Amino acid sequence: MTRPDAGLTLVGGGRMGSALAGGWIQSGYEGQIAVHDPKPSDQLKAWEANGKIRLNPAPSPAATLVVAVKPQVFGTISDELKAFVGPDTLVLSIMAGITLDGLATGLGTPRVARAMPNTPGLIGKGMTLLCLPQTASADDANALHKLLSPLGDVEGPITEDKISAATAISGCGPAYGFLLAEVMAAAGVAHGLDADMALRLARKTVEGAGALMMSSDEPPSTLRENVTSPGGVTKAALDVLMRDGAMPSLMEEAVAAAVRRDRELSGE
Ligand SMILES: NC(=O)C1=CN([C@@H]2O[C@H](COP(=O)(O)OP(=O)(O)OC[C@H]3O[C@@H](n4cnc5c(N)ncnc54)[C@H](OP(=O)(O)O)[C@@H]3O)[C@@H](O)[C@H]2O)C=CC1
């Protein structure tokens, strides 16, 4: 990976922040990475011990500041975060619900950007959306694309009015996929499979369906039809899932709730 800049500072080394740091480390980021977290995980401590990151060094203005704390925490620490922001600092937030305006006001700089990654970024299979102010330079956009690319695909810039829906699909979406595996396994147990085997079948099936979907030119609907033999077993199951539009309307309701929550977090 080419170095977008020296002096990369990450505030919030939790699940998503660590996925970002792991991506930078694995892709051979050449600059200094400082991570700030009040209770560093064993993973962060191990990276520090191996010289990959500096953990909780004295705050100073960063070239790039990545903010990965919970949105509810941002308001209470934004004044502290100003210690990481100088006249040349580019700020990237991955926080759901904190707007570009909120970032610019909270941190006292117009040079802000948002990204919405997801946890498959941990293994380089993520989907990240980038959202920039209209004033952003092409250099900043390129640097942020490079910074996020170790996590997987990066799309954007998208406009800020799309970010709540994008969050509800790709930011939250891994949870929907994991839930599918969980409930499939539970249904297998209910029908006589032992728990380990049911989970093995469900995990491998979700993985295989995802991999086939990504390697095929066919849309998901055709791949679904390819499994559904006329008058067969899959049709019996899908007739239940789609009865009165059950699955689409449940997903639509779930995504609407996620969009609503994202907008609540942004104070709308
Ligand atoms: N998880 C996900 O799939 C995704 C998350 N996001 C966004 O990423 C952000 C983090 O989410 P997630 O990783 O799940 O949450 P986590 O709680 O795992 O991570 C947040 C981290 O920030 C730490 N923290 C709290 N206060 C401070 C502080 N003052 N200075 C530095 N670090 C601090 C927390 O420590 P402690 O636990 O001790 O409070 C924690 O380790 C959120 O804003 C979320 O919207 C975006 C996309 C996907």
Ligand SMILES: O=C(O)[C@@H]1CCC=N1
């Ligand atoms: O649940 C959340 O709020 C964060 C944002 C997207 C995924 N996790």
